[in-house]
Amino acid sequence: MLYRVNMRGLTVTKEDGSSYRGLGGRALTTRVIGTEVDPNAHALGALNKLVIGPGLLSGTGAPNAGRLSLGGKSPLTGTIKESNVGGAMGHKLGRMGITAIIIEDVPQDDKLYVLKVDMQGAVLEEMSELKGLDIYDTVARLQAKFGGKVAIGAIGTAGENKMTAACIGFTDMDGVPLRQAGRGGLGAVMGSKGLKAIVVDDAGAPLVKFADEAAFRAGAKKLADALLKHPVTSQGLPTYGTDVLVNILSEAGGLPTNNFSSGRFAGANDIGGETLNAICKERGGKTGHGCSPGCIIRCSNIYKDTAGNQVTGGFEYESVWSLGANLGINNLDDIAVMNKLCDDYGVDTIEMGVTLGVAMEAGLAKFGDSKAAIELLREVGKATPLGRVLGSGAAVTGQVYGVRRVPVVKRQAIPAYDPRAVKGVGVTYATTTMGADHTAGYAVAANILGVGGKVDPLSSAGQVELSRNLQIATAFIDSTSLCLFVAFAILDIPEGLEGIVEMCNARHGWNYTLNDYLEMGRQVLREERAFNTKAGICDDADDLPDFFRTEPLPPHNVVFDIPREELKTLYNF
C-alpha cells in the first residue's frame, strides 16, 4: 500500500502499490523516480518527486534493519538520488505496511504543510507557523502537538530556502533529530514542495507477517551472531563510533586535510574516536548509542559540553572529518557546535565541511580557524547571500569564488577518504550514480580495514573490481533497510550474509538465491545509470577533478592514476 501526496491539489490518495510490489528501499525509490520522473525535470519543479521507501526488512525484528530510503532527482547533482537514513521512521512505516510515500508536484501558494501518517491514513495539515524554524524547534513543536512517540522527518530553514546542500533530519529512538538523509539536497526538494515535515505514528500497527517466521528468526540469528562476533561491529564501532576512523585514516595517509592538501592531520588524535569516547565518558555523554530500532552495533553517541549539556550526537567520522581535519580544525567541541548547526539548519555535514574547505581555499577564513568557520556556517542559517552560496554546496562555492581545487564529483562533495590514497573508494566516487559517495561502494573496508580481503590502497590494481562488487552488493543492502555497517560482518563471515538472504526470503515468501539478490543490486544500478544518462550525464562524467590526477598527496605523494577507460569498465556486468 502506498500514499501518493499531491502538493498542488493538497490531496492524498491511497493506492495498492502493486506496480512496485517486491521492491524496497533504494530499489523502490529508484524504480519510482526512474518510472515517474522525467530526467530533464528541474529538481525543484513540479515534475520532480520525493519518494520515501522503507526496505524489504523494515518493521521486522531483523538486526539493524532501521534504515529508510529517500529518493528523487537531486538538485545538487542533477542525477538520480537515494539518500538513506537511520532513526525511528523506517521501522514504523514497515510495521504499518506502507510500501512508499510519493510526494508530487508543488504547491500554488507559499504555505507550509505537514504530512501526518497513522493507522487511520495520511493527511496534509497546513502549519505555516513552522515557517522559519530550524529542525530542533520544528521537532519540538511537532512533538508538543503529536506526542513524543511519533517519528518525525523535517527540514530546517536550509530546506525551506531550497539550498542544494539541504538534508532532511529524522528523529532517533529518543525523539532527537540526530539522523539525516544528508546527501544530494533532498531537503531542498522537500522544501520546494512546501512540505515542512512528515510525522509517522504507528500506534495500533499490527506485527509484520512472515511467510515463514521460523526461517526468518533463524536468518536473523545468523546475522546477529555475525555482528556480535566481528570485531568492527562488536567492538570498534560500539566503543568509539565511526569516529574511530580518524586516526586510522590519518595513519594511512588518506585523511583529507586542509581541503585535500594532505592525507595526514597533525591534530588527528585530538578529534578521533578515542578522544571522543574519553570526552563522552568524562562529561556524562554516551557512546554505544543505537540510532534505530533493532540496532545491535550502536555506533552513535551523545556529545555533551563541559557543563554537561547535550551539544550534538550521531557525531560521525565523516562529520568530524569534514568540519575538522578538512578545515585544519582540531577542537572537537567547536566541531560539535558546527555539527549541531548543520543538523539544525538542515544541511549535509559532508557537503558543508567540504564547502567550508573551498571557502577557506578562497581566503574567506584561515584553515584551522574554528571561530571563523562557525561564523561562516551561521551565514547559512541567516540565508545571507554568502550563506546561500555556502548552502548551495562546494561546486557552487568554488565557482562563485573562482577556486580551482574543488573536490566534487558530479557536483557533490567528496567525502572523508582521499581517493589518491584510498583508490578503491576513489573508483566509487568517480563511478557511482550518486555523485561522490563513499557509502555507494565502501572500498575503504578492503583498502584500509582489511575487511572483505585486502587490496593495497595505493595501487591501482584490483580497485575497479573491488568497487564494482561493493556497489552491486550495496545497492541490494540499501534496498533491505539494513544498515550498511552489517557489511563489515558479512564480508568476513559468510553466515551473516546467508542470514540476510534467508530473512528476505522468509519475510516475503521468496526462494531467491544470493545471486538473485545481487541481480537486484545490478538492476538498481542499471536503472539509476539510465536515468543519469537521460539527464545528460554520461559515462565520461565518471572521473575525479583534475587535481587528484596531477597533485601528489602527502605523505605518500600519490596521485589518482586509474585511467578513465578502466573506470568505464565498472559497469561491465
Next chain:
Amino acid sequence: MLYRVNMRGLTVTKEDGSSYRGLGGRALTTRVIGTEVDPNAHALGALNKLVIGPGLLSGTGAPNAGRLSLGGKSPLTGTIKESNVGGAMGHKLGRMGITAIIIEDVPQDDKLYVLKVDMQGAVLEEMSELKGLDIYDTVARLQAKFGGKVAIGAIGTAGENKMTAACIGFTDMDGVPLRQAGRGGLGAVMGSKGLKAIVVDDAGAPLVKFADEAAFRAGAKKLADALLKHPVTSQGLPTYGTDVLVNILSEAGGLPTNNFSSGRFAGANDIGGETLNAICKERGGKTGHGCSPGCIIRCSNIYKDTAGNQVTGGFEYESVWSLGANLGINNLDDIAVMNKLCDDYGVDTIEMGVTLGVAMEAGLAKFGDSKAAIELLREVGKATPLGRVLGSGAAVTGQVYGVRRVPVVKRQAIPAYDPRAVKGVGVTYATTTMGADHTAGYAVAANILGVGGKVDPLSSAGQVELSRNLQIATAFIDSTSLCLFVAFAILDIPEGLEGIVEMCNARHGWNYTLNDYLEMGRQVLREERAFNTKAGICDDADDLPDFFRTEPLPPHNVVFDIPREELKTLYNF
C-alpha cells in the same frame, strides 16, 4: 607562425605553427583545444588554455573580415568554447601573419601581466598596477603607454575575480572597448592566467600575400555587392543596428519578457532600433558605425546621454533585450548605463541580463525596476558575495536562490529569442556544442526574417534540418574571420557565398568547393562534440529546461515540442 605563452614560466616561444596550418578562427581554436586540453581539466586550472585565432581571411581587405576567435574550455558551461569578437585586433593579427596565440598554464604568483605583440615579437610585461581596474580604465592606461593605434583586449575586475560570466573587451577602430568576446566566461580563463590584457601593434606589418590576388578581389567584390544589395545588410542593420529586432520579435511573440514569461513586451517600441536611431540622431550619437576594419554593414552605434556624452556603444539587440525587455525595463537610457557597466566590469550582457531576470524571479528586485537592476549590477563590480553570485551567471544564481525557471542550456543563458515561438533557434540552443547560443545557428533568419527561405517559427516541422544546416555553415563562417551577418546576404544571394569560397581559395592557394568548406564546418562540430562528450556532457544534455516544454508562452501560447529523439538527429551528418 604562432606564439605560445606560458604563464607559469613567463616565457613566450615562437613556433612555425605547421600543425595548425590551413586552419583559422573557430576551426583553429577548436583544434587546439581539442588536441591540447584534457576535457576533464578544470577550466580555471593549469591544464586549460586560452587560444586567440584570427581567421582564414583576417588581415585581407575582404568585406567584414574583422572577427577574431577566442577558444578554451568554458568555466561557465564545462564545454569547449569559441567566442568571437569584432574590433581591431583580428585584422592586425592577420596582417602580422600570426596563426594563433596560445596562453598556457597559470602563474605562480598573483601578479598581473600584459602580453605585447608587435613585429619584433611577443613579450610579457608585469603590470600589476592594473589590478582592480575595469576595462575602460585599463584601456586608457595601456593607450597612454603604447599609443592609440594598438588593438587591446582586456579583462575587467570580473575576469580578475574569475567570475564565470566574465568576457574579454576589445577596442574598436576608435580605440574604445565596445566589442566583447562575451560568452562562456573566457574572461575568467584569462584572469586565471594572470593576464590582464593583450596589446597588438601591427606597425610595420607587410600586406597580406595572396595566391591569386585578382581572384581574391573578384571574390571580395561579389560578397561586397551582395552585402550592399541585400536589404538587411544594406538598410536595416546600418540604419537601426541589430536593435531593429526588438519590435520585430515582440510582434512575432518571441521577445522574452520578464524572465521568459511572455513573448511580447508592451515597452518594445521604447527600446527598439527605431527609438535608438532617433535618440542617436537627436543627441549627436551615431548609427551606421563600423566595429572592425573592412566592415561595410556598420550595424554598431554610439549612444550618448542627454548632455551629449557617450554612454555606451555597440549597443546590440541582445543587450537591449537582456537588460531591457527581459527585465521588464523600457528605459533605453537606463539600459545603456547597464550595458556600459557590463562592458566596463567585463561581463557578458546576455548572461547578466538573464541572470538579473532570474534574480528578479527570486524577488531580489521587481521586474521593471531599472534602478534596482542597476544597483544589482553594481554589486558585480564590487565583487560582494551577491555580486559574485550574479557574476557567476544565471545557472548559479538560480541554484543559489532556489529558482525553478532558469533559462539556460548547459549552464549558459538563453539569448533573446524565445525558443517556444522561434523553434528553429530553440533547436540551436538545445543542440549546439556551445551551450545556449543563437549565433551558432541563427534560425531566426528563416523563422522570423524570411531570409534564406521561410520556416514557420511556431511549427516543429523542418526546424532540426534548418538548424543543422545553419550550424554547419556557421562553423565555417566562424573560421574565416567573416562577420556572421554576411549570412543575411549570402543566404539569399548565391553570388555572395561564391565570393567567400573564391576569396578563401585565392588567399590560400586552395581549390576547394563550397562543399569542402562545409565539410570544414562539419568537422569543427564533430571535434567540438567529441570534446564535450569526453567532458561528460552527452547528447542527452541537448535539451531545453523543462519549463519551455510545459509552460505555454503568450501571446501564441506555444510550448517547445520538438522531441529529444528528434533533436538527437541534428548530428546525423
